[in-house]
Amino acid sequence: MEICNLIELVLLLSCLGSFSWATIYYFNKSKERNIRQKIFLLCVYIIGTLHILGVSFDNQINPDATLIATILYLLSLWVFWSAVRAVGSGGLRLFFDGVEPDRLVMQGPYRLIRHPFYSSYLLCWLAGVVATGELLLLPTILLAAILYTLAAKSEEKTLLAAQFSEHYAKYKSSTGMFWPKFI
DSSP: OOHHHHHHHHHHHHHHHHHHHIIIIISOSOOOOOHHHHHHHHHHHHHHHHHHHHHHTOOOOOHHHHHHHHHHHHHHHHHHHHHHHHHOTTOOOOTTOOOOOSOOOOSGGGGTBSOHHHHHHHHHHHHHHHHHOOGGGHHHHHHHHHHHHHHHHHHHHHHHTSTTHHHHHHHHHHSBSSSOOOO
């Protein structure tokens, strides 16, 4: 395995390890998962497996792609861990649980985007496509974007019905869902 591929694989596994840690220990401490959560997680694990296989067996030696993929992986990790730091030790609810949140987080990356965890995941999947140049991985980004959009909209529906719905509505109008609003 070329050193570029090894770097990409280590960064991908760092992202996936972080994401798995959050799913198991950080979000919604309950080990019980509803059917929507199980299907969602299965799809994400399949996407992750496809990316591991793509990066592991990639023989593309393109320094520009390696540099861009490395930046995207590092950005993914930075957004993820910044969101963890902003949320704090209490964690957040796991997607599709329908439970009214007890707080609204608007610091750290949440100042610019409403769903930085999903943003970090999308950056990771994008990095995998860039790293490998494998167009067959493009549908995984589309599938992930659909899944994260459905989860984000479900969460926002719950947030807009919560005690701080007015604050959330104002916040929602001034921040992007996954990417900062520049207008």
